Amino acid sequence: MKVIVAGSGIIGIASAYYLAKAGHEVTVIEQESESALGTSFANAGQLSYGMSSPWAGPGIPIKAMKWLVAKYAPLVINPKLTWLTIKFLFKILKNCTAGRYKINKSRMVRISQYSKQAIAEVVKEHGFDFELRSHGLLQVFRTQAQLEAAQKDMAVLDAYQVKYQKLDVAGCIEAEPALVHVKDKLTGGLRYLEDQSANCFLFASHLTQVCKAMGVKFDFNVSIEKIKFDRQKVTGIQTDKGDYTADKYVIALGSDSADVLSPLGIHLPVYPVKGYSITMPVKRDLDAPQGTLMDETYKVAITRLGDFVRVAGIAELTGYDKTLSASGDRITQFVLKDLFPKAVEQVPDDHLWAGLRPMTPDGTPIIGKTPYNNLLLNTGHGTLGWTMSLGSGKIINSIVSGETPEIDIEGLDMFRYQ
Ligand SMILES: Cc1cc2nc3c(=O)[nH]c(=O)nc-3n(C[C@H](O)[C@H](O)[C@H](O)COP(=O)(O)OP(=O)(O)OC[C@H]3O[C@@H](n4cnc5c(N)ncnc54)[C@H](O)[C@@H]3O)c2cc1C
CATH class of the missing domain: 3.50.50.60 (FAD/NAD(P)-binding domain)
Structure with missing residues (x-):
């Protein structure tokens, strides 16, 4: 055919x-x-089979209000609201109930788990190098409240038979040794053992x-x-x-x-949710991440890709505009320096990138x-x-x-x- x-x-x-x-x-x-x-082209590189979750969930509307006024906010909404953005926000709100979250997550996990198996098959059959790392995905917490909230996530993970470890600060450092430089900023983490990272492009x-x-x-x-x-x-x-x-x-x-x-x-x-990433050369291997992390506070991902580190995040609701904003650069650079202060030295001129996530409300x-x-x-x-x-x-x-x-x-x- x-x-x-x-x-x-x-x-x-x-x-x-x-x-x-x-x-x-x-x-x-x-x-x-x-x-x-x-x-x-330059996404965060996370293969988040276990961490596959919809953005819309219980508690998100209140969190979103707080993010809108935070200094390093993961959510940015263009104040000139268009009808397209209003409709999308309304549909997202409808998906913020516990019942919708459960249904949506179960659909996403189904596809992600299937993909995990498919990636393994492609690696076996074709064996090309795409900077695959199988260190799991470490979600890092900076507050006691985040650590306690993780308890609820663990019940969901158990339901989907996702393999994970709840870690104290020492456990986080064992998983990502360079975090030793910032151990006082952390309260613990959740490690998704079967998640991976690799270069999508x-x-x-x-x-x-x-x-x-x-x-x-x-x-x-x-x-x-x-x-x-x-x-x-x-x-x-x-x-x-x-x-x-x-x-x-x-x-x-x-x-x-x-x-x-x-x-x-x-x-x-399908709404275009703009996100940013920066990609920079690693200065010294052991001062940089070895796998991939998610900073729960800023919703920013940090991933090791070969000799580079990529930092990605932010949800900017501004329609189809792909302009590179200074705030995208500022937030990602801040999170990298805050968690891995010694990871990179020079910032290449073309380090910043923006892409439009094709988002559905569910x-x-x-x-x-x-x-x-x-x-x-x-x-x-x-x-x-x-x-x-x-x-x-x-x-x-x-x-x-x-x-x-x-x-x-x-x-x-x-x-x-x-
Ligand atoms: C900052 C950021 C971080 C991310 N991190 C992750 C991550 O860690 N893990 C993860 O799983 N996902 C991540 N994502 C999401 C992931 O990158 C996207 O879901 C994925 O790339 C979407 O792929 P796609 O093929 O649907 O879209 P695209 O890659 O955009 O492909 C669509 C293609 O269609 C072409 N096209 C469009 N219109 C036309 C036309 N009229 N004629 C001809 N061609 C056309 C475009 O040129 C494009 O090449 C991230 C996204 C962003 C922005």
């Missing part, structure tokens, strides 16, 4: 990989000059080569203008380089998916069928697209191929919003 995958971010590439493996004739259309130059580049070797055609520098349809069937994709046709179409356009689909009457609640991606019988979606992966990429690619291939997916796909498609 001829399949077009729209978008060559990590989700589009993962889709193309499994579709090609299943024997389909795959073409990937991408507006950039190579794969993963959008949001998949590097992985995407290698997997693109694997896909090409399997016969996948990548058409870069091609911009999608419109999806053409006739009644309940897509008839082609109009681009700036001409029309493309196939038997089935998979939309993996990240934050741009909603705009491209709305003329078809498909209104996805945190769960949108994977599956649409009202158009040959149009499928693999989008809306928000904060966890790297973690969920391969699992999502496997699921979309099963659906395209008319096979029963290996995991339960209840609540993953767009019809859950109806």
Whole structure:
């Protein structure tokens, strides 16, 4: 079968990989000059299979109010509120109940656990280097209240059979020896033992080569203008380089998916949540993180990637604007210096990056069928697209191929919003 995958971010590439493996004739259309130059380019690199959680949860509205006035706030809302932002905030609020949180988390964990297995399979089969580290993920706490709140999370983790360790300060230092320099700032941590970290861009580049070797055609520098349809069937994709046709179409356009689909009457609640990362060379190995951490206070991730350290975070609600703001740089640099004061020496000129997370209000991606019988979606992966990429690619291939997916796909498609 001829399949077009729209978008060559990590989700589009993962889709193309499994579709090609299943024997389909795959073409990937991408507006950039190579794969993963959008949001998949410089994310935090965390493979958070165990820490997969929606942002919306009980207690978040009150926390969000406090963040709005904090000096190093993890949440920034453009005061010129647009209708798009208001609608998104309203939908997030609706998902902040204990009941919704449980349902949303269970859907996310399902995909993440499936992805964990898929990453292991790809590593075994292809063996390319993508700076994978299997040190677990350390969530660090700076207050007693955070430590006590972790108790509640542990009950949820037990329910999902996630392997973790609750650590005191000495345990945190054992996991990440460089924290010894700042031990007085910490109260403890939670370590997700099976979580990993790796370079998403590097992985995407290698997997693109694997896909090409399997016969996948990548058409870069091609911009999608419109999806053409006739009644309940897509008839082609109009681009700036001409029309493309196939038997089935998979939309993996990240934050741009909603705009491209709305003329078809498909209104996805995917909002572009801007985040920042900085990437800097490590000065001395032992003064830098060895794996990946999440600073619970500032919601900032710090990850070791090869000889570099990447620090990422912040949720900025400002529509599709990708401008690099000084506040993004300030917060990430502050957290790095505060936890790893000796990790880096020089700050390269091009260290700052911003990307738009394709966020759904329930945190769960949108994977599956649409009202158009040959149009499928693999989008809306928000904060966890790297973690969920391969699992999502496997699921979309099963659906395209008319096979029963290996995991339960209840609540993953767009019809859950109806
Ligand atoms: C600061 C930050 C930190 C993050 N950290 C993590 C993390 O630690 N772990 C994790 O799992 N996830 C993380 N994420 C989330 C993750 O990066 C995203 O969920 C993931 O990259 C989304 O992949 P995607 O393929 O859907 O989107 P993208 O990578 O944006 O790919 C979409 C592609 O579609 C193309 N496109 C769009 N419109 C058109 C068009 N009209 N024509 C042709 N092509 C088009 C784009 O050019 C792009 O290449 C982070 C995100 C940010 C911003």
